[in-house]
Amino acid sequence: MDAITENLxxxxxxxxxxxxxxxxxxxxxxxxxxxxxxxxxxxxxxxRSISTVYTELVRNTPLTLVLFGCAFVLxxxxxxxxxxxxxxxxxxxxxxxxxxxxxRSGVNxxxxxxxxxxxxxxxxFGQTLGHVVLPQAIRMVIPPLINVFIALTKNTSVAxxxxxxxxxxxxxxxxxDRGDEVLAILLGVAFFYLIITIPLGLIAxxxxxxxxxLR
Amino acid sequence: MSDSVLFDVPGPRATRVSRIVSVVATVIVIAGxxxxxxxxxxxxxTAGGSEQVGLFDxxxxxxxxxxxxxxxxxxxxxxxxxxxxxAAVLALIIGILxxxxxxxxxxxxxxxxxxxxxxxxxxxxxxxxxxVLLIFSSGAYWAxxxxxxxxxxxxxxxxxxxxxxxLPRGQGxxxxxxxxxxxxxxxxxxxxxxxxxxxxxxxxQLVVLLKDTALAYVVSYPELLRIVVNNxxxxxxxxxxxxxFIVALVIYLALNLTLSYVARLVARRTGKKSVTDARIPGRGxxxxxxxxxxxxxxxxxxGGGGQGGDGTP
Numbered sequence: 001m002d003a004i005t006e007n008l009x010x011x012x013x014x015x016x017x018x019x020x021x022x023x024x025x026x027x028x029x030x031x032x033x034x035x036x037x038x039x040x041x042x043x044x045x046x047x048r049s050i051s052t053v054y055t056e057l058v059r060n061t062p063l064t065l066v067l068f069g070c071a072f073v074l075x076x077x078x079x080x081x082x083x084x085x086x087x088x089x090x091x092x093x094x095x096x097x098x099x100x101x102x103x104r105s106g107v108n109x110x111x112x113x114x115x116x117x118x119x120x121x122x123x124x125f126g127q128t129l130g131h132v133v134l135p136q137a138i139r140m141v142i143p144p145l146i147n148v149f150i151a152l153t154k155n156t157s158v159a160x161x162x163x164x165x166x167x168x169x170x171x172x173x174x175x176x177d178r179g180d181e182v183l184a185i186l187l188g189v190a191f192f193y194l195i196i197t198i199p200l201g202l203i204a205x206x207x208x209x210x211x212x213x214l215r
Numbered sequence: 216m217s218d219s220v221l222f223d224v225p226g227p228r229a230t231r232v233s234r235i236v237s238v239v240a241t242v243i244v245i246a247g248x249x250x251x252x253x254x255x256x257x258x259x260x261t262a263g264g265s266e267q268v269g270l271f272d273x274x275x276x277x278x279x280x281x282x283x284x285x286x287x288x289x290x291x292x293x294x295x296x297x298x299x300x301x302a303a304v305l306a307l308i309i310g311i312l313x314x315x316x317x318x319x320x321x322x323x324x325x326x327x328x329x330x331x332x333x334x335x336x337x338x339x340x341x342x343x344x345x346x347v348l349l350i351f352s353s354g355a356y357w358a359x360x361x362x363x364x365x366x367x368x369x370x371x372x373x374x375x376x377x378x379x380x381x382l383p384r385g386q387g388x389x390x391x392x393x394x395x396x397x398x399x400x401x402x403x404x405x406x407x408x409x410x411x412x413x414x415x416x417x418x419x420q421l422v423v424l425l426k427d428t429a430l431a432y433v434v435s436y437p438e439l440l441r442i443v444v445n446n447x448x449x450x451x452x453x454x455x456x457x458x459x460f461i462v463a464l465v466i467y468l469a470l471n472l473t474l475s476y477v478a479r480l481v482a483r484r485t486g487k488k489s490v491t492d493a494r495i496p497g498r499g500x501x502x503x504x505x506x507x508x509x510x511x512x513x514x515x516x517x518g519g520g521g522q523g524g525d526g527t528p
Contacts, residue, residue, distance in 0.1 A: 028448065043222045043229070046237030050244055060422070060471035062429030064440055065464060073460055076270065115221055125222040150337075157339035161433035168341060175349065181350045190338050190346075197337035209359055 003181035004188045007174045014170030021156040021166055022151050023200060024194070026149050028092035033099025040104055043125055051057045055097040063158050071162050087159035091152065098148045106141030107133055141213045145205035153196045167192055255416060255457075265446060270457045277459070278451050292441035292466065292524075298359050299425045305364035306371055308422060313372025314406075317380055320397065335369040340427055355436035359428065367424045374416050385506045415482035422474045425436030429467070 004011065039051035058066070070090035071083060078100040079086075110133050160168030171189040175182055225233060256269040268274055278284050316328030335343075343362035347353055354359070382405055390400030410417075432440045443463040448456040 042222060043225065044233045044236045044240070046240045050240060052318075056472065057468065060468050060475060061464065062426045062467055064432050065430040065467060068440070068444060069460065069464075073457065076259070076457060077251070119222075128221055154337075154339035157341045158430065158433065161341070168339065168345075171342070171345070186342065186346045186349070190342060193339060193342065194334070194337045198333060201337065203331070207256070208402075211524070 003092075003174065003178040003185055007178075007185075010170045011167070011188065011192065014165065014167040015190075017084075017164070017166040017170075018153070018156050018168075018192075019196070021084075021091065021159060021164070022149070022153050025088045025091035025156075026096065026152055028088065029095035029099050029148075029152065030145075032092060032096035033103060036096060036100035037103040037107075037133065040100060041107060041129075051100070055100060058093060059097045059101075061094075063090075063094050063155055064161070066090045067158060067162050083163040084159075087162060087164045091155060091159065094155070095148065095152050098151070099145065102144040102148055103137070103141050106137040109140045110136045139207075143204040143208040143211070146200050150183055150197045150200050150204075153200070154193065169214075247437060250460070255514070263301055268452070275454055276458050278455055281464070284447065284451075285410075287447060288439070288462070291439035292470075292490065293438060294442070295425075295428050295439040295470075298356065298363070298431060298436070302360045302363035302367065302428075303421050304425055305360065306367035306421075310366025310371025310375055310417075311406075313369060314375035314409075317372065317376050318401070332369050332372060335365050336373070338366070340366045341430050341433055345431065348434050355431060355434050358434055359431035359436050359438075363424055363427055367420060367427075370420055370460070371417055374413050374420065375406075375409055378413035379405050382408055415478050416477035418474070418481055422471055422478065425474060426467075426471055435449045438452060463504065477479075 036051045036054060039047040040055070042048060059085070067087060067090040070086040070093075072082075074086060074089075081089075114132055114136065115128055118128045123131065156166055157168035160166050160170075165173075167189055171185060174185050178185065252271075256271045258269050259267050271426055313328060313332055316324055317332065318326070319325045339521075340362050344358045344364060347361045348355065348358035378403075386404055386408065387400055389494075390404040391397065395403065428438055429440045431438050433482070435441065437446070443459050443466075448459050
């Protein structure tokens with residue numbers, strides 16, 4: 001147990017690094033995801049197909065490969081950044097199609113009649129979306145969105161394999177020093193991850209239940 | 216144009232606007248891609264100041280004429296598929312066990328399985344791999360298989376539970392009414408329906424599993440990514456790194472897109488019977504899950520989301 005108490009500053013540092021990875025790339029993925037989702041449901045055919053191709057390509061690429069590309073292929077393009085920034089770029093790009101799909105499935109989940117009714121009242125595409133569909137969709141979108149961010153929290157650990165010192169990497173570092181207390185160290189790190197993911201999951205579950213009642 | 220109800224069939228002005236936007240967007244994308252290709256193809260100077268050929272030069276790709284390279288790549292593909300295959304089977308079994316455990320009537324089964332499930336769901340797969348690797352010193356292969364099976368098993372369990380929950384109550388009641396025991400009602404009546412209804416999402420989850428085998432790279436299991444991007448580029452020299460990276464990317468995309476396509480086919484076939492049964496106001500398969508339970512978690516939600524709007528491919 002003393003392996004954890006001795007190295008607590010390392011773990012806290014890793015935890016904060018994980019949190020900042022989560023916050024920055026989560027925000028980035030959210031913005032990018034909204035743009036992609038908006039393109040995906042827009043009336044313009046080219047935008048739709050561009051975002052479809054983007055979604056399919058990124059979603060079917062393993063995160064490890066995306067981070068590999070960011071860490072070692074982006075420098076070919078003249079990008080000179082720290083590994084942590086590159087990891088943020090990778091995580092943002094990787095998460096954005098999942099955000100987009102969550103938003104889109106929420107929009108699709110709004111009952112057909114709602115959109116039909118507003119169309120028949122003569123509302124335009126923008127008005128239909130802004131006044132009728134999105135306000136209803138946003139409720140259904142929040143739980144899957146939170147789930148995407150939970151997945152992102154866990155995915156930040158992959159950045160630990162690419163020279164970013166976050167929770168997972170700090171676990172490895174401490175294990176190298178204290179090989180005798182591997183179990184305690186790993187459980188300690190798992191605890192830090194669970195601090196983030198379980199409350200998020202509970203919030204998602206609660207919101208989902210409320211939404212289900214509302215419907 | 217499409218079957219979206221969000222907008223009308225466009226008139227002449229809307230068509231013109233949409234055409235202009237289309238052309239502009241296409242031009243921007245093409246310009247971006249050609250900038251990318253040209254930058255990569257151009258000659259480059261290293262930090263040492265020496266001149267090197269562009270990344271698409273034949274001298275960077277000639278190793279692919281060698282059969283030994285393809286044989287190594289094939290070994291990588293096999294290793295990846297081996298890990299994914301075994302982990303998928305185990306994940307399905309674990310998922311079924313979890314779905315029964317969490318819907319059990321007795322609380323001494325239900326509560327522990329809920330706790331274990333939350334624990335597994337909240338942990339990064341990578342950490343689990345490291346855990347199995349170091350605690351059980353099992354070797355990278357079993358570490359990868361165990362972690363992937365446990366994590367995806369937990370998610371599949373949640374998916375199945377959502378499926379069971381979204382069935383009409385009458386199904387279970389009818390089973391009890393004709394004299395089946397609660398257990399056989401679950402096995403013979405509820406579970407088969409839930410499984411069929413959730414099959415597309417389960418397959419989507421298996422795509423995630425296949426993708427996640429690449430995580431075993433970090434615990435140095437010699438799967439596709441490690442063999443291609445690490446071993447081969449170390450062996451043949453760093454100047455082949457980019458070519459090997461592209462090849463790995465293409466292989467992964469081919470594998471995953473094929474499986475995703477299968478998922479979509481299954482979704483279309485099962486979709487007619489189970490989802491549009493009109494119990495659920497939503498249109499998509501995903502809507503059904505979201506409503507049904509407390510949402511199949513993270514990756515399942517994200518992976519399953521693709522089935523959401525399949526009306527407009």
